[in-house]
Amino acid sequence: MSAAWAVAREQGLAQLTLREVAARVGMRAPSLYTHFASKHAIYDAMFADAWTQYLEVDEAAGADELVGARAVLRHSARTFFDFAVADLARHQLMNQRTIPGFEPSAEAYGPAVAVLDRFRSQLAGFGITNEEDVALATAIIGGLVDQQLANDPGGDRWSRLVDRVVDMLADNLGLPPDNPEETS
Amino acid sequence: MSAAWAVAREQGLAQLTLREVAARVGMRAPSLYTHFASKHAIYDAMFADAWTQYLEVDEAAGADELVGARAVLRHSARTFFDFAVADLARHQLMNQRTIPGFEPSAEAYGPAVAVLDRFRSQLAGFGITNEEDVALATAIIGGLVDQQLANDPGGDRWSRLVDRVVDMLADNLGLPPDNPEETS
DNA sequence: GTCTATACACCGATAGAC
DNA sequence: GTCTATCGGTGTATAGAC
Numbered sequence: 001m002s003a004a005w006a007v008a009r010e011q012g013l014a015q016l017t018l019r020e021v022a023a024r025v026g027m028r029a030p031s032l033y034t035h036f037a038s039k040h041a042i043y044d045a046m047f048a049d050a051w052t053q054y055l056e057v058d059e060a061a062g063a064d065e066l067v068g069a070r071a072v073l074r075h076s077a078r079t080f081f082d083f084a085v086a087d088l089a090r091h092q093l094m095n096q097r098t099i100p101g102f103e104p105s106a107e108a109y110g111p112a113v114a115v116l117d118r119f120r121s122q123l124a125g126f127g128i129t130n131e132e133d134v135a136l137a138t139a140i141i142g143g144l145v146d147q148q149l150a151n152d153p154g155g156d157r158w159s160r161l162v163d164r165v166v167d168m169l170a171d172n173l174g175l176p177p178d179n180p181e182e183t184s
Numbered sequence: 185m186s187a188a189w190a191v192a193r194e195q196g197l198a199q200l201t202l203r204e205v206a207a208r209v210g211m212r213a214p215s216l217y218t219h220f221a222s223k224h225a226i227y228d229a230m231f232a233d234a235w236t237q238y239l240e241v242d243e244a245a246g247a248d249e250l251v252g253a254r255a256v257l258r259h260s261a262r263t264f265f266d267f268a269v270a271d272l273a274r275h276q277l278m279n280q281r282t283i284p285g286f287e288p289s290a291e292a293y294g295p296a297v298a299v300l301d302r303f304r305s306q307l308a309g310f311g312i313t314n315e316e317d318v319a320l321a322t323a324i325i326g327g328l329v330d331q332q333l334a335n336d337p338g339g340d341r342w343s344r345l346v347d348r349v350v351d352m353l354a355d356n357l358g359l360p361p362d363n364p365e366e367t368s
Numbered sequence: 369g370t371c372t373a374t375a376c377a378c379c380g381a382t383a384g385a386c
Numbered sequence: 387g388t389c390t391a392t393c394g395g396t397g398t399a400t401a402g403a404c
Contacts, residue, residue: 014284018397019396029396030400033398100196101196136345140323142327143323144323146280201378203379212388212390214381215388215389222381223380
């Protein structure tokens with residue numbers, strides 16, 4: 001698995017080959033079929049691994065301990081953005097349909113669903129329960145990530161917009177400013 | 185070219201093969217090298233073709249003839265969204281980095297730059313000249329498109345959010361409501 | 369069980385005959 | 387300009403050694 005991640009990072013997710021992964025663990029390509037049913041099964045395990053990684057990162061980030069809806073959302077968005085931008089191959093696997101014909105299995109989707117549920121309940125804590133609002137929030141943050149990786153990899157042209165976007169979203173959702181005596 | 189588009193639509197952009205394209209025009213694969221230097225050269229021509237298509241669609245849509253900044257932006261956003269969602273393979277080529285190692289040539293970028301310049305001058309007409317605001321607008325609409333195609337292809341879960349997102353953006357940009365006697 | 373050796377069908381690309 | 391033949395690469399399958 002870690003060999004597979006290394007190859008994906010170095011050569012690109014789609015350029016991952018069984019022969020290269022096998023070579024890094026001192027094997028020949030066909031031997032991998034003892035452990036994985038196919039190349040897609042490797043992607044599947046990586047997909048689950050990546051979302052499990054993020055679930056732990058998100059829990060460790062402790063956004064829930066902050067005071068104020070906007071502060072919590074800003075922190076969650078920043079955590080997601082930074083995690084996604086830090087590893088292009090991982091992000092392509094987690095959030096895009098880069099690999100032709102690859103669809104994660106139901107088991108692999110488990111941790112991804114857990115992450116989304118965490119976000120949903122976070123929003124619910126601020127009275128946001130509408131599914132449409134959740135879809136809006138994920139789309140907007142995802143849009144920033146995609147633009148950053150596609151058009152300014154390694155830079156910060158869209159990274160600098162994360163806080164602004166969260167506040168824009170909070171305004172649209174009708175969330176009050178965190179500090180009551182402030183007016184926007 | 186039209187054969188290439190047909191293959192990309194039917195089998196996926198990345199599954200496009202020279203043999204299949206050649207077969208559809210009554211040739212063998214190597215003969216294509218007389219007309220294109222490589223497979224990437226075909227992608228390059230398709231990239232330019234797609235953005236040229238959109239440039240024409242956008243000009244024909246006539247958003248500029250509408251009255252009111254928000255109405256214009258809503259119309260432009262809808263035009264872009266519908267065009268992108270109508271053809272997954274085309275959108276992957278135009279707006280994502282789906283093909284490993286493929287980077288459009290400077291010539292192929294021409295029409296794409298023209299489209300962006302059109303959008304930029306549209307915003308400038310409403311007093312929006314900050315590059316950051318342009319980046320924000322493109323990221324947000326792009327985010328909707330990606331979510332729609334990835335998580336609800338053929339549906340309308342994010343399509344329904346286009347107007348709302350444009351108004352959210354307009355609020356953030358400080359654009360007044362189109363109808364002066366209305367208050368948000 | 370675990371791995372190797374071998375094979376197959378496909379890919380993009382090139383060389384050279386016509 | 388198009389062909390055939392071929393090369394090195396890929397994912398994948400299977401037979402058989404240990």
